[in-house]
Amino acid sequence: MRGLRPVNWKTLPGPDDITLVELPNGITVLARPNFNSPSIVISGYLTSGSLFDPNAQLGLSQFTAMALMRGTQSKTFQQIYDSIESVGATLGFGTSVHNISFGGRALAEDLPLLLSLFSEAARTPTFPNEQIERVRAQIMTHLAIRAQDTADLASLEFDNIIFSGHPYSRPEDGYPETIANITRADLEQFHRAYYGPRGMVIVVVGAVEPQKAVDLVRQTLGDWENPLQPVPPEMPAITLLESSVRRQIDVPGKVQTDLVMGTVGPARCAPEWLAASLGNSILGQFGMMGRIGESVREQAGLAYHASTSLNAWISAGSWEVTAGVNPENLQRSIDLILSELARFSTEPVTREELDDSQANYIGRLPLSLESNGGVANALVNLFRFQLGLDYYQRYPQMVKSVTPEMVLEAARLYLHPDRLAIVSAGPALGDA
Amino acid sequence: MTDSPVTLTQLSNGLTIHLKEIHTAPIISHWVWYRVGSRNETPGITGISHWVEHMQFKGTPMFPAGMLDKAISREGGYWNAFTYLDWTTFFETMPADKIELAMRLEANRMAESQYKPEEVESERTVIISERQGHENEPRFRLGEAIQKAAFASHPYHHEVIGEIEDLRAITRDDLFNYYRSYYVPRNAIVAIAGDFDTPSMLARLEELYGALPGGNPPAVRPPLEPAQDAERRLEVTGPGHTTYLQLSYHAPAASHPDFFAFSVLDSLLTGATGLNMFGGGGVSNKTSRLYRSLVDGELAVSVGGGLQATIDPFLYDISATVRPDRTPDDVLRVIDEEVLRLQDGQVTSEEIARAIKQARALFAYGSENITNQAFWLGYAEMFDRYAWFEQYTDRLAQVTAQDIQRAAQHYLVPSNRVVGAYLPTGGEEIGEEEE
Numbered sequence: 001m002r003g004l005r006p007v008n009w010k011t012l013p014g015p016d017d018i019t020l021v022e023l024p025n026g027i028t029v030l031a032r033p034n035f036n037s038p039s040i041v042i043s044g045y046l047t048s049g050s051l052f053d054p055n056a057q058l059g060l061s062q063f064t065a066m067a068l069m070r071g072t073q074s075k076t077f078q079q080i081y082d083s084i085e086s087v088g089a090t091l092g093f094g095t096s097v098h099n100i101s102f103g104g105r106a107l108a109e110d111l112p113l114l115l116s117l118f119s120e121a122a123r124t125p126t127f128p129n130e131q132i133e134r135v136r137a138q139i140m141t142h143l144a145i146r147a148q149d150t151a152d153l154a155s156l157e158f159d160n161i162i163f164s165g166h167p168y169s170r171p172e173d174g175y176p177e178t179i180a181n182i183t184r185a186d187l188e189q190f191h192r193a194y195y196g197p198r199g200m201v202i203v204v205v206g207a208v209e210p211q212k213a214v215d216l217v218r219q220t221l222g223d224w225e226n227p228l229q230p231v232p233p234e235m236p237a238i239t240l241l242e243s244s245v246r247r248q249i250d251v252p253g254k255v256q257t258d259l260v261m262g263t264v265g266p267a268r269c270a271p272e273w274l275a276a277s278l279g280n281s282i283l284g285q286f287g288m289m290g291r292i293g294e295s296v297r298e299q300a301g302l303a304y305h306a307s308t309s310l311n312a313w314i315s316a317g318s319w320e321v322t323a324g325v326n327p328e329n330l331q332r333s334i335d336l337i338l339s340e341l342a343r344f345s346t347e348p349v350t351r352e353e354l355d356d357s358q359a360n361y362i363g364r365l366p367l368s369l370e371s372n373g374g375v376a377n378a379l380v381n382l383f384r385f386q387l388g389l390d391y392y393q394r395y396p397q398m399v400k401s402v403t404p405e406m407v408l409e410a411a412r413l414y415l416h417p418d419r420l421a422i423v424s425a426g427p428a429l430g431d432a
Numbered sequence: 433m434t435d436s437p438v439t440l441t442q443l444s445n446g447l448t449i450h451l452k453e454i455h456t457a458p459i460i461s462h463w464v465w466y467r468v469g470s471r472n473e474t475p476g477i478t479g480i481s482h483w484v485e486h487m488q489f490k491g492t493p494m495f496p497a498g499m500l501d502k503a504i505s506r507e508g509g510y511w512n513a514f515t516y517l518d519w520t521t522f523f524e525t526m527p528a529d530k531i532e533l534a535m536r537l538e539a540n541r542m543a544e545s546q547y548k549p550e551e552v553e554s555e556r557t558v559i560i561s562e563r564q565g566h567e568n569e570p571r572f573r574l575g576e577a578i579q580k581a582a583f584a585s586h587p588y589h590h591e592v593i594g595e596i597e598d599l600r601a602i603t604r605d606d607l608f609n610y611y612r613s614y615y616v617p618r619n620a621i622v623a624i625a626g627d628f629d630t631p632s633m634l635a636r637l638e639e640l641y642g643a644l645p646g647g648n649p650p651a652v653r654p655p656l657e658p659a660q661d662a663e664r665r666l667e668v669t670g671p672g673h674t675t676y677l678q679l680s681y682h683a684p685a686a687s688h689p690d691f692f693a694f695s696v697l698d699s700l701l702t703g704a705t706g707l708n709m710f711g712g713g714g715v716s717n718k719t720s721r722l723y724r725s726l727v728d729g730e731l732a733v734s735v736g737g738g739l740q741a742t743i744d745p746f747l748y749d750i751s752a753t754v755r756p757d758r759t760p761d762d763v764l765r766v767i768d769e770e771v772l773r774l775q776d777g778q779v780t781s782e783e784i785a786r787a788i789k790q791a792r793a794l795f796a797y798g799s800e801n802i803t804n805q806a807f808w809l810g811y812a813e814m815f816d817r818y819a820w821f822e823q824y825t826d827r828l829a830q831v832t833a834q835d836i837q838r839a840a841q842h843y844l845v846p847s848n849r850v851v852g853a854y855l856p857t858g859g860e861e862i863g864e865e866e867e
Contacts, residue, residue: 011458036456039796050631078728081718086786088704088715088793107793134730137755139731141674144756150568237541253671256564287501288489298498301554325566326557356506363508363527370457371800375749426568 002099009201012365015376019210020389024226026198028219031210034372040206044117044377045384045424047100047199050172052190057181059174062141064190066092069117070131077131080117088115093121095172098232098314099384100195101108108207111214119220122195127187136179143176150258151324153249153425161245161421162318166238196226201383205331205376235315237364238264257327257426262320263338265414268312268385275402276319276410277310277318281357282349283340284308284321287314291344292321295336301334302329314385319414327427337412338417345411346402362396371401437656438809439630442816445620445646449637450809450818452625454802460531460626461806463523464538465814466619467613471529471743471859472652477610478605479594480602482515483559484611487698488522489513490551492544495537497551498821503533506589514798515592518743519814522609523801528627533637538622539640542615547608554656556599562594570854571676571751578680579747581664587747593614614674616647623810626802654744657682663846672856675754675762683748685802686741686815692827693835694739694843697774700836702737706794712805721773731758739804743815748843759851760853774840779833788829795825 019031050061069091070077084091088280089106091114102122146152156171163169202221204213214332240263266273284292295305306323321341325333368374369392382391438452469481491497504511509526524534566572576591584591593599622637660682684690698705703717717723717736726732734753739748752763780783798804812821 034800035798039800068600078719081716085704085715085717086789087717088790090715092716098655105797107796134727137730138733141753141756144673148570148674215669249624251671255567256561285770287498289504294498300556301557302561303567304558326561326564356502359506360508363506363530364510366458366506366527367508367510367525370459370802373800 001123002049004106013378014393015389017213018389019214021214023197023218023222025222026391027202027217027224028171028383029199029202029214029220030383031204031213032206032233032375032379033208033210034205034209034375038108038112038207038374039105039371039372040116040204041103041105041207041372041376041414042202042204043103043373043380044200044202045101045380046122046195047098048100048194048248049096049098050170051097051232051235052194053170053174056178057174057186058170059139059187060182060190061100061194062095062174063135063179063286064187065095065141067127067132067135068125069119071126071128072120073126074120075147077128078248080121084117085258087113088196091117096313097167097172103376108116109207111204111213115216115220119224125191129184129394132184136182139173139179140176143173143179146173148251150251150254150256150425151322153251154258154260154423157247157249157261157423157425158320158421161247161316161423162241162262162264163238166236166240166316166317168313170320194228194230196227196405197221198226201380203376203379205372205379210254216291220229233397238316240264240416241421244420244422246416247424248423248429249423250428251425252428254358254426256324257330257424259318259325259330259422259424260389261334261420261422262308262318263415265310265317265319265409266312267314267316269314270312272274272406272410272413273312274398275406276414278318278354278361278402279349279362279407279411280308280310282353282407283344286353286357286360291300291340292337295340296323296333300332302333306337308387327429330424330429334422341415341417341420345415345417348408351404354404354407358399358402361399362382365392365395386398436820438742439634441634443617443638443642445642445644447641447644447646448621448813449634450621450623450813451630451633452805452809453573453628453630454625454805455627457802458528458627459525459802460526460528460624461523461803462515462531462538463623463806463810464533465519465623465810466543466615467518467619467649467814468520469653470590470594471518471587472614473587473590473594476598477561477602477606478590478598479592480598480606480610481520482592482594483602484523484607484615485513485515486522486546486555486559486612487547487607489553490542490555491546492539492548494544505588507533508532516587517592517740517746521805523809524801525806530630531626535636535640539644541643542617542641545611547604549604549610550771552604558736559593560599561597563596563599570668570670570674570856571842572673572850573670573675574678574854577666577668578678578749578850579853581666581850582660582680582682582747583657585655586744587654588657588744598845614649616649617641617644619648619649621810621813623806625741625806625809627842642673657745660848664848664850666850668850668852668854669857670854673756673858674856675756676854677754677758678852679750679753679758679764679767680747680847680852681843683843685743685745686820688745689729690842692786693831693839696784696787696828696831697836698748699790699837700779700783701770701774702735704787704790705737706791707808707821708786708794708797708798708804709807710798710801711837712848713774715794721770724769725770726752729766731755731763731766739810741815757792764851771840771844774844775838777833778835779836781833783812784831784833784836788825791825791828792861
């Protein structure tokens, strides 16, 4: 059609339009302007996370992150949220195994406010007793809901099996008994020991000149120091299962069964990650959920959702198939999925399948980067996984260079159909 | 609120066209909206609108099943569809130079979807599975019971997913006839936003959609729901350890002048919500009146509100997750106290100004995203006119403290509501077995 223009790859984030500054205290600041909308996003992380949680206090890192905005040396909980919500801004903290992550958005005029609240929450939280108990009650309710959620239960047990003995086997949100063990002093201690500027990354994207964004970050966070901040420890090795493990979790009163099956996947920085990711697209994503969606949903009509995901983190990942099925159809679904996994790990994908997924990966890149949030997320990942500032500009060529043989090699390396964790949660199988 | 001009026009077959050029990214988002949803359904065929939406992904002679999704994905696009009370919508967001595919596909499946019997049967089990997934959720079960109690005669009585008995009984011909009645140009809007040139886009739309027969969509006037005369209460029991309370008040239709006062009222009570469907995010609600009294007051762990823009009067929900050491009645009592404050006129202009600034911020976030901008182009037309959207923030800004007081006095009275509680039976042990 006339009036349409081809995609210009130079508009993707790259060294030419990303401002990168490292402050003397170890904070990396990245900024990229976008004046199409009068808003800004901040996003980033600190280099500590639930890997520092003692087993008896699992959930401590997350509890600490949730409590940061409950009161600071200069503001009460209500004053903090009054200032944020009054201008339609948001700010929040969360935890993963390796990182404390944070994110916020505001109208551009309110960026100084957002940064100053971030700084207060991250550096001078006071953990008021009354607020801590409210946060604890919220976590406990969340855990009670989780204990009834068939998808969550299956997923927790799956991680527990495939990552046995590794920090990835532990849920960041803990368990009721570990949350009950956490005191206010523990939160203070965790904050004092593990929150600091070294290795922190903060990204600012939106309607602000990059230099101004960098200056604002320097003014609010440039004097932050924490000599106690530890170096993250080495992660233990992960041992693959010797043979498949099958578990069923009975959840009385439910109607549908959630199924998770799969194995350990590549780390995000692993050389075969991209081939595994394209393979995963073919297996359970592309179009209406790839080969597995076609088999389980489209052909057999067994499930509303049946798909795969490749989750890749710093030291490993998981490669999983998930589906929600009627308990009567559970075994049939497992069998169909097993036969797809067997085919996928013994025969190369077709050239046409790979072409499709490669075209999808390249074509969707501009879509994933259209909003400030999308760009901020992309820039954070550049740093978290050490991908290089020109990664998105090199990406189309990298995607094109993957071959069916490379996909098969990645599948053979990771997806062993006889060494899977297969976990279902739902009505007791005899009751179906 | 939005800068670039919008083109509103209609083809000779009755198809409405809304176009907005946005040249910030090489992306186009293309939406087709149909004025059909669960509001159009009668007993025996509940859930049929949503099922038709599913069947629209099953192919035409030109775009056979399985080819559609592959073709969109191959070009790097994404697509989806939604069925709601008053409408059904399909969209594709694509790299700008690939949008032609989405336009050809939507025009083609407006007229030539096949509804093969074997596809109908395989989709029946998929949809029943979708419903069973919902039934695992306590809040779905509570919401469904409340909707049934709130509407005796109006089709808003049932959930969009439909009754399980109807999902077992609906036939291929039911589906096909429903499709042929409602999926016609005269009942549809094409809304497109993104990186295109309006005259060439209009010319291409005329080529693709202009020759389709306009159709005669049935005029639907569901029976008006008689005013409720007394409070209704219900309880749902089920597994778990968490108690939920939901209050649903009969609320004004989107086109009613009170709707905007009601929106600000909701913002004060339960926090700001915008009109974003994509990329908007929200604002937390920790300074809202009900958060302060219920969550800071240690009666609930969370609270939220929901006001839907609908053709006919629907419901305004207040939902709370009750703390384990409290009861739904404790929470209800405090909600009633907060409602009383609104009815007594305890609202300041500062609070209203704050709600307006929040709405402005949410609009700015929503406008970062072209898919969301295209959504906005069609959405309001499904329950009012496009002008409703254009005037949205201005009309919010005109709301006065007196308007809010009046709305609270008129709508937020016990006789106008259903109060539902999900009471967990607890007790059951989660078992685990190794095979």
